[in-house]
Amino acid sequence: MLKGVSLFANIGVGELSLPSNFRVIAANDIDPKRCNLYKKLHPHTNVIVGDISKKTILNKLREFDCDFVISTPPCQGMSNLGRMEKMDPRNHLVKYSIDFIKTKKPKFIFHENVPNQNKTLINYRGKEVTISEFICKQLSKDYFIVNKNIKMDDYGIPQMRKRSIFLLTRKDISQAWDFPNPKNKILTLKDVINDLPTLDPIVSDANVQTEKVFPRFHKKLERALKVSEFHAPVTHPIRQIICMQQTPSGKSAFENINKFKPRRIDGKIISAFNTTYARMSWDKPCPTVTTHNRTISSHINVHPGRKVQTKDGIIYSDARVLSMYELMLVMTIKPSWKLSSAENTPFLRSVIGEGVPPEFVKLCFKAIPI
Known part of the structure; x- marks a missing residue:
């Protein structure tokens, strides 16, 4: 069993379909409402509520030994659909993921964000570098790094979601983690929701x-x-x-x-x-x-x-x-998840829009060389 930590975990959408030999033992998000839903979806995970930029929160997370890290920092500061502001403080939050990783040295790291992280600038030692360059500068000494801009629909996800994904493997592991092969068939809305x-x-x-x-x-x-x-x-x-x-x-x-x-x-x-x-x-x-x-x-x-x-x-x-049900299908969220329609639906819809389709995460984790 490989144990992991999820940073900027939201409600834990990405972790919903992890293979059975992977388990997230600790998760962190700044928002209590998100953390409350995370606990409902993942009742056996230790959820740390608070700002990861605070030493007290980072130190609590460091108490957990982990084999892998899932890192999904906020994208609103660099998203095409948001207002991009130079040096948006949210874009610097990736530094705290890196701090945690450099301290704990997990075997594998899954880092996800919008493609604009490849051109969004942050300050590093008095110089402007892209987020992607920062990750490589900080971790390339200890990790094999595979970075790719992907389209989720190439991997059997019925959604045209473009993302920049980093898969990192600690260098004492003989084989580097790489992306699974794309699927041959693109799933359309007709395939997924036509019968509803x-x-x-x-x-x-x-x-x-x-x-x-x-x-x-x-x-x-x-x-x-x-x-x-x-389906309402x-x-x-x-x-x-x-x-x-x-x-x-x-x-x-x-x-x-x-x-x-x-x-x-x-x-x-x-x-x-x-x-x-x-x-x-x-x-x-x-x-x-x-x-x-x-x-x-x-x-x-x-x-x-x-x-x-x-x-x-x-x-x-x-x-x-x-409908919420149709959203779940295009996000590859299983209808059997542990939330009910009594939850705050506008909030739930919003946080789902920030998530990573769990079936894509599952495909990537099944490709880990173990």
Whole structure:
């Protein structure tokens, strides 16, 4: 049994499917809410709540001997979808992962972040270096380093998630850890969610009844909940629902005629990118799941939908973001996980968007040369 420590652990999504001969014995995150969910998902792991930049927290983590480390520092300071600021303090948190690694010298290290870590600058001994250069400068003496920009869909994950992954092997081990072979088949949304029952959204407007807009709402919901308690709809404003009902699979509502373009509360047409108010495509993997996955106005978040003939013409079903259950499937989270739909769903959706698909982590760990 190889024992590990997870740094910047979030709720422990990446660790959900580790091979049986690997066990995370300690995990750390700064956020108590995340740590609380981590404990529910991983009840046998010692969870250290607190800021890893504080010596007291780092020293608590150092009490645990480990064979491997999973390091997934925050990406918001360097993400394409966030506001990139030079020398964002969050980008320097990787230094504390390195401090821990240099002290404990684990056999194997899995480090994950967005591809921009290869060009994001941090301060190192008075000079600006990229995060990737910093990792190599700090650890190349003691570790074999394999670094690769990968696309998750190449590895059987039904999501177009691009990541920069470091796999490090301590040099006293004869064979270096390397990436598993890519899969031959790309999994699409049609492969993963096509058979699920259709769902209507809940209308958020106080003066509009959901049942008036969607007379079959409860019947559809009843069918969906038989599949999973997590296959339930999200709430959206009626103005967003109407424009998405006119939007085909793979298209943005900004391509609609003016009458059905996205509008503000005051009725004016919104000015935004075509990747917002956009439906996914059935014949492609899911776009990257982000922390804003419950918002129609964010990056390609809307269900692909199906063409429906009505007395007034053609519309498109499922004018909503993915249900929690659909998110779990494209993130390769097993439906049998130990959380219930009673959890704070907006928070849960957000932290899932920060996670690493557990089936990808499993593939990598199965490739460890032991």
